[in-house]
Amino acid sequence: MPLEAVITNCYILVSVSPLDVLRTDHTFGKHTRTRTQTEEERMFGRRAAQLCSELAQNDDDRLRRFDNDLFDQVIEEANEHYHQLETRMVKMQQEGLDIETTQNRDYFGALIHHLSLVRNKRCLMSYVYNRSQSVQRLRWQLGAVLPADLQEKLNFSEKEFFKNYSDLLGSYMTSIDLDLTVDTTPPKDPYIQVRVMDDLGEVLLDDQSTTLLRNSIHLMKRTEAESLISQGLLEEFTG
Amino acid sequence: MGEDGRGAGSSFGTQDTDFEWSQGHRAAQASSDVEIFRRVWRNEKAAPEILPYDHLLLQRIREQILLMEDTLSTFTGAASDELTLSMYRMDIDRTMFLLRAYLRIRLLKIEQFAMHILRTEELWERLSQQEQDYAQRYIDILQKHMEQTVLSKLPFGYQSMLRQATSSEEDDMIPEPTLDTFVFCKSKEPIGSLQLDDRGEEVVDMLTDDLYILRYRPVKRLLETDRIELV
Structure with missing residues (x-):
């Protein structure tokens, strides 16, 4: 498959409006018409763009469920692009045309499919990558165990990634003998007043065992309080 | 940095139990190491790329923290006043924060540009041994994740994590820091x-x-x- 020829001639695309090529590209149009209706939705890469715009809705690190449906559709689209690309290449070869120099509609059709495929790939990867960054942040915020409601928002591979990342971070922190997940804000006072959010029972703090009852207020070391605060078991008491 | 002779031959050691806080030159030395480290941290925080890791400086800082902890526990045993103790505690906490924040910001950069750092020898040499291990393993798990979710499902020729397609002339999917920031x-x-x-x-x-x-x-x-x- 002489794709090199396609990519080296990429600059030619500048002089060709992609829409012109799309209009001549009847095969692909027919194929997708069954799934999408409007002209706009039939545009290549539209679904991939939708996938990426979902990332923007993950505000406040509130992760949304992995969009399997849309994701698979984009994958399918990518494979369809490849199929179309291959068909055109084979056709050109059968016609005995030199792929390096010929610039007919099959050539530009193939080029468009190649570029659309690559664009879909980038969108898919950025969707997965950006989600993996949120998954990493969860490890920093919540520790090695994910609550069930978050678990179900991740897909299989993301759960595995979380576990691997958690192990990785854990073994790094062991190797330098330092817990990096605490102490995230510059300390103003070594002690902090906290309110207990729930009955926690006996807790070992500063080598002393203390009973933390709901709504009770304690003065404790900031370093010890921080991990409990980030887990939502305590809150800083400012009143 | 740190090789300017001020602290390279540090007289600190964890065995140094009769250390006194008021001792003039030692106190000056202590503040200077932390001061250097604070600058190193600020540079690291502001620079877009990863900066060299100063083993000796980091080692001295960690020794100093241990020493301060030691001293503090000796003080706690004796009946000394609360205010002084909490001041010392505060000092340790600040240094600890600095140390953690420094290592954290480095990890963040390593994660972000792991593949770029790995292929650029100059940058690779800037990592500590532990950070190199971390970078290597991080790339492995990210790659595995990417392959499982995306790459293995794409057509042949488009399955590389580093290249958009096999026809690309170079690895064109490796994030690099913006040095023009x-x-x-x-x-x-x-x-x-x-x-x-x-x-x-x-x-x-x-x-x-x-x-x-x-x-x-x-x-x-x-x-x-x-x-x-x-x-």
Whole structure:
């Protein structure tokens, strides 16, 4: 498959409006018409763009469920692009045309499919990558165990990634003998007043065992309080 | 940095139990190491790329923290007043924060640019042994994740994590830091005229303690030779 020829001639695309090529590209149009209706939705890469715009809705690190449906559709689209690309290449070869120099509609059709495929790939990867960054942040915020409601928002591979990342971070922190997940804000006072959010029972703090009852207020070391605060078991008491 | 002789032959050791806080020259030395480290941290925080890891400095800082902890526990045993104790505690906490924040910001950069760092020897050498292990393993798990979710489902020829397609001429999917980003920098000594572009049309004359907002690329070398600091 002489794709090199396609990519080296990429600059030619500048002089060709992609829409012109799309209009001549009847095969692909027919194929997708069954799934999408409007002209706009039939545009290549539209679904991939939708996938990426979902990332923007993950505000406040509130992760949304992995969009399997849309994701698979984009994958399918990518494979369809490849199929179309291959068909055109084979056709050109059968016609005995030199792929390096010929610039007919099959050539530009193939080029468009190649570029659309690559664009879909980038969108898919950025969707997965950006989600993996949120998954990493969860490890920093919540520790090695994910609550069930978050678990179900991740897909299989993301759960595995979380576990691997958690192990990785854990073994790094062991190797330098330092817990990096605490102490995230510059300390103003070594002690902090906290309110207990729930009955926690006996807790070992500063080598002393203390009973933390709901709504009770304690003065404790900031370093010890921080991990409990980030887990939502305590809150800083400012009143 | 850190090789300026001020602390390289540190007299600190964890065995040094009769350490006294008030002892003049030692106190001065203690503050200077932490001070250097604070600058190193600020530089690391402001620079877009990863900066060299100073093993000796980091080692001294960690020894110092241990020593301070030691001293503090001796004090706690004796009946000394609460205020003094909490001041010492505070001092340790601040240094600990600095240390953690420093290592955290480095990890963040390593994660972000792991593949770029791995293929650039100069950057790779800037990591500590543990950070190198971390970078390597991080790439492995990210790659595995990417392959499972995306890459294995794509057509042949489009399955590389580093290239858009096998027909790409080079690895074109590796994120790199933006070295042309702007940084606040302060000169520590007279720099003279500093050329900001290739053609020599933009030149800035920096004196001691001048504060400028400049692109990172032209001041990179000055930062490496410790003639400026980022703020």
